[in-house]
Amino acid sequence: MTTSNSKQTNMRSVTKNTLLKVVILGDGGVGKSCLMNRFVSNQFDEHSFHTIGVEFLNKDVDIDGETYTLQIWDTAGQERFKTLRTPFYRGSDICMLTYGVDDKSSFKNIQMWKNEFLYYADIKEGTQFPFIVIGNKSDVVPEEREVPLLEMETWCNDNSITSYIETSAKNASNVQEAFKMAVQHWLRLESRADKNDPVIDDTVDLTKKHSDSRSSCCIGAGDE
Numbered sequence: 001m002t003t004s005n006s007k008q009t010n011m012r013s014v015t016k017n018t019l020l021k022v023v024i025l026g027d028g029g030v031g032k033s034c035l036m037n038r039f040v041s042n043q044f045d046e047h048s049f050h051t052i053g054v055e056f057l058n059k060d061v062d063i064d065g066e067t068y069t070l071q072i073w074d075t076a077g078q079e080r081f082k083t084l085r086t087p088f089y090r091g092s093d094i095c096m097l098t099y100g101v102d103d104k105s106s107f108k109n110i111q112m113w114k115n116e117f118l119y120y121a122d123i124k125e126g127t128q129f130p131f132i133v134i135g136n137k138s139d140v141v142p143e144e145r146e147v148p149l150l151e152m153e154t155w156c157n158d159n160s161i162t163s164y165i166e167t168s169a170k171n172a173s174n175v176q177e178a179f180k181m182a183v184q185h186w187l188r189l190e191s192r193a194d195k196n197d198p199v200i201d202d203t204v205d206l207t208k209k210h211s212d213s214r215s216s217c218c219i220g221a222g223d224e
């Protein structure tokens with residue numbers, strides 16, 4: 001009995017993770033770095049600097065008893081960094097289109113970000129891709145808000161985007177939920193694809209368990 005139990009325990013400890021590449025896009029200053037840092041480290045920087053190029057961090061999330069390792073790519077939103085960020089879109093599993101609820105022009109640019117992603121990630125026309133729209137800075141006072149929730153919902157409905165949420169990296173509102181929602185959206189599309197066609201499994205099985213912590217950063221990583 002004892003031997004058998006210990007064998008079962010050993011088997012359970014060898015878990016398989018699915019690695020998902022998540023790219024966060026949106027205008028400079030909407031709070032992409034802060035969202036990532038709130039999600040991964042539960043920290044917020046009131047004086048966060050502009051990102052140059054891209055940075056990434058890993059974090060595990062559990063959904064329905066399964067563990068997913070999110071490799072989250074925070075990109076530089078400023079136009080001048082376009083050539084540094086776009087090479088990193090390929091191979092993404094999820095794309096977060098982010099704007100600031102206090103910044104109408106960042107909301108209007110969501111369409112541009114979607115187009116830029118589809119082009120550089122080389123997503124074939126007609127493919128359903130898990131986009132999630134994030135209205136960050138929901139903590140701002142009503143006088144500073146420039147994008148009503150309804151306007152965002154209408155845009156998402158018009159653009160067939162079914163996952164959207166308002167967040168605040170500052171007060172941590174809905175940040176965990178946004179990333180979980182993104183994975184759930186990915187899962188829905190994945191299970192639909194499984195039913196319809198035999199898709200090539202391009203997810204990575206990690207033999208080693210990854211910790212939640214920061215992993216690494218790459219080109220142009222760092223702040224201005």
Ligand SMILES: Nc1nc2c(ncn2[C@@H]2O[C@H](COP(=O)(O)OP(=O)(O)OP(=O)(O)O)[C@@H](O)[C@H]2O)c(=O)[nH]1
Nearest residue numbers: 028029030031032033034046048051077168169170
């Ligand atoms: N009030 C409020 N401020 C926020 C929030 N998230 C970020 N900020 C502030 O917005 C500013 C820009 O945040 P970043 O995370 O650097 O913005 P970014 O989108 O990564 O900008 P780029 O790196 O230039 O693309 C910083 O001063 C943050 O403190 C939020 O949820 N609420």
